[in-house]
Structures are given as C-alpha cells and as structure tokens.
Amino acid sequence: SQELEQSPQSLIVQEGKNLTINCTSSKTLYGLYWYKQKYGEGLIFLMMLQKGGEEKSHEKITAKLDEKKQQSSLHITASQPSHAGIYLCGAPSGNTGKLIFGQGTTLQVKP
Amino acid sequence: SQTIHQWPATLVQPVGSPLSLECTVEGTSNPNLYWYRQAAGRGLQLLFYSVGIGQISSEVPQNLSASRPQDRQFILSSKKLLLSDSGFYLCAWSGRVGINSPLHFGNGTRLTVT
Numbered sequence: 029s030q031e032l033e034q035s036p037q038s039l040i041v042q043e044g045k046n047l048t049i050n051c052t053s054s055k056t057l058y059g060l061y062w063y064k065q066k067y068g069e070g071l072i073f074l075m076m077l078q079k080g081g082e083e084k085s086h087e088k089i090t091a092k093l094d095e096k097k098q099q100s101s102l103h104i105t106a107s108q109p110s111h112a113g114i115y116l117c118g119a120p121s122g123n124t125g126k127l128i129f130g131q132g133t134t135l136q137v138k139p
Numbered sequence: 140s141q142t143i144h145q146w147p148a149t150l151v152q153p154v155g156s157p158l159s160l161e162c163t164v165e166g167t168s169n170p171n172l173y174w175y176r177q178a179a180g181r182g183l184q185l186l187f188y189s190v191g192i193g194q195i196s197s198e199v200p201q202n203l204s205a206s207r208p209q210d211r212q213f214i215l216s217s218k219k220l221l222l223s224d225s226g227f228y229l230c231a232w233s234g235r236v237g238i239n240s241p242l243h244f245g246n247g248t249r250l251t252v253t
Contacts, residue, residue, distance in 0.1 A: 061241055070145075070229055070244035071183075116183070118242070124188060124196070125171045125233045127242055131182040 030055045032117055034130035041107050042138050049102040049133045051117035057097045061118040061127060071116065074102075104135075112137045141166035145230045145245030152252055158203075158217040160248050162230030165211065170232040172213040173242060174205055177227040189213060225252045 031054045041047050051060065059078050063071040075084045077093035077100060084091050088111075090103045104111055114134050118127035145162045152158060164170050174186040185198045187205035195205050202221050206214045213230055227249050231242040 063244075068227075068247070068249065070246045071231075071242075073241045073243065076241055118183075124190060125240060125242070126173060126185055126188050126198075128185070129183040 030119065030121060030128060032119055032128060032130035034115075034117060034133050036133060037131065038134040038136075040136045040138065043108060044106055047104050047107055047135070049115050049135075051100045051102070051130050053098050053119060055098070057093065057100070057119050059120045060091075060093055060100045062091050062100070062102055063116045063118060063129075065114040065116060065132070066112075067114070107135075107137045109137045109139055111135060141232075141234075141243065143230060143232055143243060143245040145248060147248060148246065149249045150251070152220050152250065154222055154252055155219045158215070158220050158224070158250070160215040160228055160230075160250075162213040162215075162245055163211055164213075164232045167211070167232070167234060169210060170234060172207060173231040173233075174213065174215050175229045175231065175244075177229060177247075179226070183229065187215070220252045222252050225250055 033052045035050045061076050062074040065071045075091050080095045080097045082093045088105045093100045114132045116129050116132045118129045121128045142165045171190050173188045175183045176186055177183050187197055189195050189207045192207055203217050227247050229247045230245040233240045233242050
C-alpha cells in the first residue's frame with residue numbers, strides 16, 4: 029500500500045524566514061494535495077498538483093511536484109504567524125476519491 | 140457555495156455508551172462522503188467512505204459503523220464506545236471521483252471517551 033512520509037515532523041522558524049516541508053511517496057503519485065490544519069479544526073485545502081514538474085503558488089506558499097512524481101515540497105516565503113499550523117500532504121488511493129495522508133508537519137512561527 | 144456541517148464539536152462519553160456523530164453537506168448533490176479519525180500525534184486514518192445512499196465501505200475493522208440515510212447526510216455510530224475510540228473525527232466530501240477533486244473537510248468532532 030502507498031505511504032506518504034513528511035519531513036520535518038515539526039518546525040520552528042522566526043517570522044520572516046523561509047521554510048520548506050517535504051512529502052515523499054512510496055509509489056508514483058497520481059495527484060498530490062496540500063492541506064493546512066489549525067489545532068482542533070478541520071483541514072483547509074491549499075492546492076493540488078497533478079503533473080510531474082508542476083508548480084503552483086498561492087500568496088506566499090509554493091508547492092512543487094518533482095518530475096518523477098514521488099516527492100512534493102511546500103515552500104513558504106517570508107513566514108508570518110498566520111502560517112502557523114499543521115501541514116498535511118494527501119494522495120489519491122484507489123479510484124473512489126479517498127485520500128491517504130502523511131503524518132503532518134507542525135509549523136510554529138515566532139514573532 | 141457548498142458547505143459541510145459536522146456536530147457536535149466536542150463530546151465526552153463514558154465507556155460503553157452509544158455514539159452518533161452527524162455530518163451534512165449543502166450546495167451539492169451526490170457527493171462522495173468520508174469519515175476520518177485523527178488520533179493525537181498521528182495522521183488521518185480513513186474509517187469509512189460512501190459513494191451513494193446506503194453504500195458504505197469500511198477501511199479498517201473497528202468498533203464503529205457508518206450510515207448514509209440521505210444523499211447529503213453521513214452518520215458515524217457506535218453501540219458501545221471503547222477508550223480507544225477517543226480522537227478527532229472529521230467528515231469530508233468530494234464532488235466527484237477523480238484525482239482533480241479535492242476533499243473538503245468539516246470542522247471536526249473532538250470525542251473523549253472516559
């Protein structure tokens with residue numbers, strides 16, 4: 029079965045610094061979703077990647093899917109306290125729309 | 140626009156008591172529906188999913204069951220709760236099958252079994 033591994037598990041950065049979160053799959057990815065979760069709340073969809081080499085940006089967050097479609101990275105430029113939370117990557121499993129998720133990366137941004 | 144409602148937000152139940160969590164979706168028809176559980180320090184585990192009324196697929200054997208009595212209603216139940224059922228339960232929907240249809244999540248229910 030497919031597994032997603034995220035690194036690092038947790039991250040503390042100073043406000044204004046850049047950071048990168050990685051998501052590595054044990055099998056070829058046929059889609060990769062990034063979500064953000066604040067503690068005790070639901071997941072908020074950030075962006076979706078489908079094609080090898082694809083890159084998407086939303087405000088100061090950029091996500092990429094590598095050419096081999098086995099790894100994705102999420103990059104935050106000039107981090108702000110509002111970026112704090114748990115970031116999860118998810119990938120389709122089977123053909124019923126369900127997603128499997130990585131363990132999540134907890135981000136703290138110090139003002 | 141589509142919205143998903145999940146309730147209650149928090150719940151404290153004794154061991155052996157029954158459970159019923161409800162999730163409803165508005166603004167779309169025939170959604171795929173999902174129940175996930177997020178245990179402390181662990182990722183999301185898919186419990187059940189449904190592609191239509193009365194159609195339930197279980198991902199892992201457990202003490203829980205799910206039902207879909209109406210197109211946009213998804214219910215998670217248990218006859219007798221165990222301590223291990225504690226966790227954060229999330230309902231989600233997707234518009235259609237396919238890799239270009241993200242899941243949209245409710246705000247979750249924090250269940251504590253005492």
